[in-house]
Amino acid sequence: RKEVEQDPGPFNVPEGATVAFNCTYSNSASQSFFWYRQDCRKEPKLLMSVYSSGNEDGRFTAQLNRASQYISLLIRDSKLSDSATYLCVVTTGRRALTFGSGTRLQVQP
């Protein structure tokens, strides 16, 4: 089983839609969680950290469910510019960050 698993998609949604992605992790000792965004042929960039209490940044909401070992990302009012691959990232102890394979989002006009 992979340490971090994501549905690869693609998720094709119309502009203005709300879309949610989940990511599951296998190690219950995992401590830190992040969502990164990667545009086509570009390097990944941090989108947001995920806190235990859940957190929001504009149209983006991230949540953590430790009991079920998953994190989620909700995007409201999707924009064309949101089209990208969203990478779930987990850290365990002092090990390097572990990236999921990503979920591709395509927002259509």
Place this chain on the structure above:
Amino acid sequence: GAGVSQSPSNKVTEKGKDVELRCDPISGHTALYWYRQSLGQGLEFLIYFQGNSAPDKSGLPSDRFSAERTGGSVSTLTIQRTQQEDSAVYLCASSSQTGAGEKLFFGSGTQLSVL
């Protein structure tokens, strides 16, 4: 520049040749990571340097791969006797933090093509 710099941006080599990829992290960042990404795939961890600690080499796929970080700054990833399956984008990232709240800054990567 202020970001992570990688060179070369593209490298085409013949099977069996050795290659060296370079990474200049953001000044002052103590943590440096190498990942690779094959087309349409996720990021595969290779190696992690943190300060003066022994590097975490657990992701290196074979003994043909090695990396060093001189003076706590510049890092070089070396692939010996390259194989076609080594073709990928090699991404370097640096961070000023460890543990919780860690934010990685990535370079633009080196596209390696082994013919």
